Amino acid sequence: MNNIWKAAVVLSAFIAAAQCLTCRRCPVGIFGTCLFGSDIQCNNSTESCFRGEAQFNATGSLTLHIRGCLDSDLCEKTLTGNILSAGYTSSFQCCTTSLCNGATSVQLSLTAALSAAILASLWGLWEL
Template sequence: MGKLIWVCAALMAVFVTGESLTCNTCRVGLAGKCLFGSSMTCSDSQPNCYWGKLAFNISRLMSLETQGCLASSLCNQTESGALLTAGYTVTRTCCSIDRCNGATSIQLPLTAALGAAILAIWSTRGI
């Protein structure tokens, strides 16, 4: 009887942990490359992997990407708005397979990441 309980407990653990997705995370990405990324296990309140893009309407070159876990109610939506005088569009695309939200990140030193961000902003202003 004791062995049966252990087998049942092991099977339950496999099914419970098997339902949580592992997703790539990225707080800031430029030009399709994640600057500071890792991976995480999604929670019940945010059960989906997502890839998001913030694009400014003033230039196609100026966009930021994010990755992580997201609530189902926010999946596969596009939102528009304005920040000061610049219009923007945010698109979030969800998926439900482990690490389906993009490739792993590259790790850049902070100075390289800041340089890339400044270069992207500078190139959109035409300076």
């Protein structure tokens, strides 16, 4: 009888692990490109994958994109706040199936990412 309980516990652990949601993770994305993306397995309490945007009021045109796991209570919400006295607005769109929050990210080195950001900002100045 003891072996049956052990087998039941192991089977339950495999079922719980199989039900964890897998989401795309992007801690920083600019100009539509994720800089350090990967796939992650959410913990059992997380019910949603999300795509989010953060726009800083001072820059206006710079929008950061993020992706990952999120508790459902933050889905479809818009939040505002301040970081180092710079105001920001962020929003989250959620989905509930594995890898539903976007395509595989492009991996860029930090040097390439910073160069792209500088060139894009200079391009905006040339258009003025």
